[in-house]
Amino acid sequence: MPAPLAIRLRGVVKRFGEITAVDGLDLDVPEGTCVGLLGPNGAGKSTTMKMLTAQAIADAGEIRVLGFEVPADSKQARALCGVTPQLDNLDVELTARENLAVFARLYRVPRNDRRAAVDQALEIANLVERADTPVDKLSGGMRRRLLIARALVHRPRLLLLDEPTVGLDPQVRQELWALIDALRTEGTSILMSTHYIEEAERLADTVSIMALGRVVARGRPAELVREHAGVQTHEVYGPPLRLAEVREAAEAAGHRVRQTGTAVAILRAEDANGTLPEGITRAATLEDVFVLLTGEEVE
Amino acid sequence: MSASAVAPRAGRPAGRLRRRLHRLEPAAITGVMSRDVTNFLTYWKATTFSSILDPTIYLLAFGLGLGTIVAAVEGMEYVQFVGTGMVATAVLFSSAFSAMYGVFIKHRFQHTYDAILAAPVDVEELVTAEVAWLGLRAGVYGTAPLLVTMVFGLEPAPGMLLVPLIGAVMAFGFAGFGVFAAAAVSKIDHFNYIQSALLTPLFLVSGTFFPIDELPEGAQIASNLNPLYHCVELVRGAVFGFETSALFHILVLIGFAVAMWRLAIWRLEKRLIE
Numbered sequence: 001m002p003a004p005l006a007i008r009l010r011g012v013v014k015r016f017g018e019i020t021a022v023d024g025l026d027l028d029v030p031e032g033t034c035v036g037l038l039g040p041n042g043a044g045k046s047t048t049m050k051m052l053t054a055q056a057i058a059d060a061g062e063i064r065v066l067g068f069e070v071p072a073d074s075k076q077a078r079a080l081c082g083v084t085p086q087l088d089n090l091d092v093e094l095t096a097r098e099n100l101a102v103f104a105r106l107y108r109v110p111r112n113d114r115r116a117a118v119d120q121a122l123e124i125a126n127l128v129e130r131a132d133t134p135v136d137k138l139s140g141g142m143r144r145r146l147l148i149a150r151a152l153v154h155r156p157r158l159l160l161l162d163e164p165t166v167g168l169d170p171q172v173r174q175e176l177w178a179l180i181d182a183l184r185t186e187g188t189s190i191l192m193s194t195h196y197i198e199e200a201e202r203l204a205d206t207v208s209i210m211a212l213g214r215v216v217a218r219g220r221p222a223e224l225v226r227e228h229a230g231v232q233t234h235e236v237y238g239p240p241l242r243l244a245e246v247r248e249a250a251e252a253a254g255h256r257v258r259q260t261g262t263a264v265a266i267l268r269a270e271d272a273n274g275t276l277p278e279g280i281t282r283a284a285t286l287e288d289v290f291v292l293l294t295g296e297e298v299e
Numbered sequence: 300m301s302a303s304a305v306a307p308r309a310g311r312p313a314g315r316l317r318r319r320l321h322r323l324e325p326a327a328i329t330g331v332m333s334r335d336v337t338n339f340l341t342y343w344k345a346t347t348f349s350s351i352l353d354p355t356i357y358l359l360a361f362g363l364g365l366g367t368i369v370a371a372v373e374g375m376e377y378v379q380f381v382g383t384g385m386v387a388t389a390v391l392f393s394s395a396f397s398a399m400y401g402v403f404i405k406h407r408f409q410h411t412y413d414a415i416l417a418a419p420v421d422v423e424e425l426v427t428a429e430v431a432w433l434g435l436r437a438g439v440y441g442t443a444p445l446l447v448t449m450v451f452g453l454e455p456a457p458g459m460l461l462v463p464l465i466g467a468v469m470a471f472g473f474a475g476f477g478v479f480a481a482a483a484v485s486k487i488d489h490f491n492y493i494q495s496a497l498l499t500p501l502f503l504v505s506g507t508f509f510p511i512d513e514l515p516e517g518a519q520i521a522s523n524l525n526p527l528y529h530c531v532e533l534v535r536g537a538v539f540g541f542e543t544s545a546l547f548h549i550l551v552l553i554g555f556a557v558a559m560w561r562l563a564i565w566r567l568e569k570r571l572i573e
Contacts (some may be wrong), residue, residue: 016573047573053417056573075419083417089410091334093341104336105330106418150414 001028005064006158006189012061014047021047023213025061029158034180034190036204038197038286038296044213045193046086049162052191053078066158079108082151086162088143092126092136096127096146099135100153107154117153124179125149141172146233148179159183159237161192165199177202197287207286211294229288230268235265236279246277258291267292311349323427327420331428334415346440350393354385354444358451361508373510375539382448383538384507385465387530390441391502394433398477399490402429402567406481412571417530422568426478430560433474438467445538458537465537468552469530475559482566506531526555 007029014022022044029035037045050056052065052193054074063070068077090099092194100118109117122128128137138146144165151159164180165173180203184190194200200207201221208218217224236246242262250257250266253275258265265274267288339346356403362378372380405411415425442462449455480493504518505527506509511519529548536545 033520050573055416055571075421078417079419081417083414085410085413085417087410087413089414091338091411092409094337098337102330102334103414105333106327106415106420108326108330108419146365 001031001175002065005029006031006066007035008062008064009048010062012048012051012063013059014044014051014056015059020056021213022051024067024205025210025214027215029189029191031189032184032187033156033205034184034192034203035190036200036207037193038195038200038207038290039193039210040149040195043210043294045195045210046162048210049083049160049191049193052160053081053083079154080156081160082154082156082287084148084151084162084164086166087142088147090135090143090147090150095132096125096138096142097131099146100150104153105152108153117155121149121153132296133227140170141175141292144168144172144176144177148176152183156188158189160193161190163194164192166193173199197285197290201286206254209290209293210282216293224289225284225286228292229284230270231270231284232281233284233288234266234269234272234275234276234279234281235263236266249277256292258288322421323424326528327424328428328431330418331420331425331431334411335429344458346415349391350440350443354382354389354447357385358382358444358447359565362451373537376452378451379448379453381420381508382444382451382453383535384505384531385444385448386441386462386534387469387505388502388507389444389469390437390466390470390530391473391498391527393437393440393481395473395477395498397437398429398474399480401433402478402481403487403490405483406570407487408565416571422571423564426475426564426567427560429478430471430474430563434467434471434556437470437474438463438465441466441470442497444447445534452571453538453547456538458541461537465530465552467525468549468556471556472526472552472559475556475563478563479559479566482563482570501527504528512523515556523551526552 001134005028007027009025009027010026012022013020025044025048027035027037027048037048039045047056051058051063052070056169057071065074065077066080068074070077091102094102097118100121103112104117119128122131125142125148125174127142127146127149130142130170135143148161148164161180165176168176177199180190180192184203184205190203192199192203204221206219207221207224208215209224210216219227236243238246243259246264246266247259249256250264253272255269255272256267258267265288266276267284269276335410358378358381361381365381366377369377371377375383412425416422445453445459445462480490484490484493504522505525506522507527511522511528514522529551533545533548533552536542536548
């Protein structure tokens with residue numbers, strides 16, 4: 001029997017005037033798993049996130065969150081969800097503890113449990129020492145951790161993370177990954193939108209790649225790589241003229257090719273019978289898949 | 300990062316949370332208000348300072364300055380006439396401006412409302428909480444001119460205890476108006492239009508500084524549309540004794556508050572829910 005679904009979207013459409021931001025989206029998040037929603041800017045990830053909390057209303061399609069129909073019963077669903085937005089919207093004049101206390105109330109944590117819930121959230125965010133520091137005196141990394149802890153103060157069954165580590169330095173990102181990984185390991189369902197390939201690869205059980213408002217591929221990161229990009233990618237560096245030649249030859253030989261400013265990457269290098277130009281052969285990555293399917297280079 | 304602290308709470312009370320959540324739940328409204336109160340505690344000193352100093356300066360300038368050429372109006376010393384009238388002005392500024400700027404900043408700059416609406420709080424509850432908080436606050440701070448006027452010789456009267464209540468009713472209306480305005484304008488600078496074209500005339504022609512019944516008849520009829528006029532009349536009634544028209548005045552203020560509350564919900568919902 002398949003696991004029950006924390007999130008189920010069928011044929012969801014969202015238009016803004018002439019623009020169709022989400023265009024017939026199907027998406028499943030099985031309970032207890034982390035699903036990565038990977039896509040370039042403008043693919044419809046943030047709009048999708050907003051529809052899950054009824055902050056955007058779909059024009060067509062069906063949305064169920066934790067079994068509740070959205071938007072009709074969204075309020076019940078929201079009570080069981082935690083949301084970490086892309087933009088930091090903490091109350092900057094309040095302390096870390098005060099921020100958490102306000103949201104413990106908003107998420108209906110019973111009065112007698114609130115103090116313990118706030119203490120525990122401070123512990124999760126590793127901010128016990130800074131509990132009484134106003135937010136505008138906290139570092140960027142601390143603020144992000146607090147933003148995630150705020151989404152956890154009522155022990156949600158489902159966590160919605162919209163670009164959780166955007167704009168953070170690598171060390172802080174590693175820290176947050178450890179936190180998110182711990183949550184997933186302990187059974188919280190997670191939907192995480194990101195445009196960082198490595199983030200999706202590291203944290204997600206399955207990845208859905210979005211482009212132009214639809215899911216264009218889904219699966220485990222390793223399977224997606226095997227299926228769409230093969231085993232090896234061969235990268236050739238050189239001046240533009242040389243790269244154009246390499247590209248033409250590789251395409252003539254039946255390879256799919258992606259080109260960045262300084263290199264040409266020949267996919268499925270393992271299929272070439274010693275005819276590759278001089279370059280570096282490396283393992284195929286999710287990034288190769290992403291670029292192939294969305295037609296966009298990663299920043 | 301302490302992973303052990305992340306264990307799901309055992310025996311989640313699914314039954315409690317399964318129950319249907321309704322509109323206008325007290326838990327949601329007081330939750331949003333608790334955020335307002337927590338924030339207010341970080342800046343209450345500045346608010347209190349200006350709400351005491353402003354009426355003091357006005358009373359010195361108008362009461363004592365103008366009072367030298369205007370001895371008495373409607374049987375009151377001029378300083379007492381202005382001082383009681385200024386309760387409405389204080390309430391207006393405390394409610395309408397706090398709502399306009401506060402809501403605009405929370406909505407467009409700080410994205411506070413995105414976080415609140417991700418919780419089990421609807422726009423209707425959010426607006427109700429903001430209006431209730433600002434209304435109660437303005438009702439309390441609206442008594443500052445009255446207290447200052449007592450320093451200038453106004454005799455205490457039991458009816459004065461009703462003044463915060465009268466102020467709060469009008470403040471609910473102007474807070475609702477402020478929320479509506481914050482949701483309606485596209486830029487924060489547009490508040491200048493509202494202030495100059497609407498709010499300043501409203502407070503100047505409210506019976507605070509000169510009695511309305513000396514104006515031409517058209518202006519007198521128009522002043523019935525001005526909530527401040529009704530508030531001024533009620534406050535003077537509370538201090539010096541009510542007339543039968545008080546019932547009419549309070550009904551107008553209640554109607555104004557209800558209309559603005561619904562208008563604010565309608566407009567902010569259009570803004571916040573895409």
